[in-house]
Amino acid sequence: MAQVFKHYTNTVAKVTIAVVILLIVGGGVAAWEVNNSYNVYRREAVTQPVPFSHKHHVTDDGIDCRFCHTTVETSSFAGIPSTHTCMTCHSKIWVNSPMLEPVRESYLTDASIAWVRVNALPDFVYFNHSIHIAKGIGCTTCHGPIGDMPITYRENTLYMRWCINCHKHPWRYVRPKKDVFSVTYKPLADQDALGHQLVREYHIKPPLVITSCYTCHR
Numbered sequence: 001m002a003q004v005f006k007h008y009t010n011t012v013a014k015v016t017i018a019v020v021i022l023l024i025v026g027g028g029v030a031a032w033e034v035n036n037s038y039n040v041y042r043r044e045a046v047t048q049p050v051p052f053s054h055k056h057h058v059t060d061d062g063i064d065c066r067f068c069h070t071t072v073e074t075s076s077f078a079g080i081p082s083t084h085t086c087m088t089c090h091s092k093i094w095v096n097s098p099m100l101e102p103v104r105e106s107y108l109t110d111a112s113i114a115w116v117r118v119n120a121l122p123d124f125v126y127f128n129h130s131i132h133i134a135k136g137i138g139c140t141t142c143h144g145p146i147g148d149m150p151i152t153y154r155e156n157t158l159y160m161r162w163c164i165n166c167h168k169h170p171w172r173y174v175r176p177k178k179d180v181f182s183v184t185y186k187p188l189a190d191q192d193a194l195g196h197q198l199v200r201e202y203h204i205k206p207p208l209v210i211t212s213c214y215t216c217h218r
């Protein structure tokens with residue numbers, strides 16, 4: 001009888017361990033699948049109420065980012081231009097363009113244009129534009145070739161591993177501060193050497209500090 005009892009517990013133990021391992025592996029795979037399915041990312045143009053073109057305004061007309069994104073150097077939020085900003089020009093030029101009808105209507109009714117967000121982080125993540133601008137990280141490093149976009153799209157995933165990759169190796173991405181707003185800047189051939197020099201010059205905090213959880217989850 002003792003032997004049967006022993007045999008029986010053995011089987012239970014084996015089955016239990018197998019089930020636990022299956023649960024752990026399966027659970028891990030399921031979590032990964034779920035994460036990949038709700039967090040899908042595609043580089044696609046976003047349909048906006050007005051087909052606003054950065055290519056026209058930035059590259060063809062030479063308008064600086066800060067003319068429209070007025071708080072990007074001073075605050076966490078870059079700022080989205082008001083209808084008033086559009087009308088400084090469009091009350092004088094292209095005044096009859098049908099594409100600009102929603103802009104004129106917004107101006108007359110005082111209701112702001114409902115731009116659709118292109119880049120957005122979850123609420124539990126802290127992000128700040130001004131610190132990145134002040135330390136020589138260019139708009140196009142995070143937002144891609146904005147000066148070539150007829151319609152704005154999201155260039156990068158904005159996943160945590162994307163942020164951390166740069167916080168671990170800032171010298172691969174930092175550029176001279178005078179080029180932060182440039183849409184034509186290309187990383188130099190000796191980026192690594194220049195990067196290490198700029199990291200020292202701009203007093204960029206060490207990777208150990210800016211990869212701590214508290215930096216982005218406060």
Ligand code: HEC
Nearest residue numbers: 052057058063064065068115116117118119139143146152
């Ligand atoms: C004439 C005004 C104007 C100028 C100049 C301008 N932008 Fe914009 N920008 C807008 C408007 C309007 C939107 C919202 C519509 C859209 O997403 O295209 C926008 C949206 C964006 C977005 C996406 C915002 C989101 O929802 O995530 C980014 C990124 C951006 N601009 C970067 C830049 C950069 C970089 C420059 C300078 C190289 C620049 N912009 C110059 C008007 C402007």
Ligand code: HEC
Nearest residue numbers: 050051052056060061063081085086089094097099100103
């Ligand atoms: C500093 C002047 C200036 C400002 C500010 C400005 N635009 Fe423009 N916009 C232009 C010029 C110049 C053109 C002609 C584009 C070209 O062909 O290069 C234009 C063209 C356009 C067009 C295309 C019109 C058509 O019929 O083809 C749209 C749409 C537009 N702008 C939307 C906006 C919006 C929305 C804003 C505010 C967020 C804005 N613009 C702010 C100067 C400006």
Ligand code: HEC
Nearest residue numbers: 065069072076077078079119120121127132137138139142
């Ligand atoms: C280090 C990466 C990074 C750099 C550099 C950067 N951005 Fe952003 N930008 C982001 C992220 C991330 C978001 C989404 C923020 C959120 O949802 O809180 C964003 C959002 C925006 C938005 C939407 C409004 C807002 O503030 O949420 C605009 C407009 C914008 N960026 C413009 C710019 C311009 C102009 C520059 C350069 C002067 C720039 N960004 C530089 C990462 C960056």
Ligand code: HEC
Nearest residue numbers: 126127128131135141163166167170173203204205215216
């Ligand atoms: C291409 C490089 C790059 C990317 C991408 C990037 N960062 Fe940064 N970030 C930096 C640098 C450089 C600093 C400056 C560190 C310092 O203060 O010296 C910084 C600073 C910060 C700070 C302030 C840290 C402090 O205490 O001074 C926060 C918060 C932050 N980043 C959040 C984010 C988040 C969230 C993302 C992703 C959505 C992100 N960053 C993506 C380069 C980057």
Ligand code: HEC
Nearest residue numbers: 035122125158159160161163164167210211212213215216
């Ligand atoms: C440089 C910024 C940054 C740092 C540092 C950082 N995170 Fe995150 N974290 C993010 C961003 C951005 C997201 C949202 C995007 C995503 O889910 O990848 C996020 C999401 C998360 C999530 C939600 C997971 C999910 O898949 O939705 C958890 C949990 C998390 N972080 C934990 C941590 C822990 C623990 C640390 C420290 C070891 C840490 N983070 C450090 C930027 C950061």
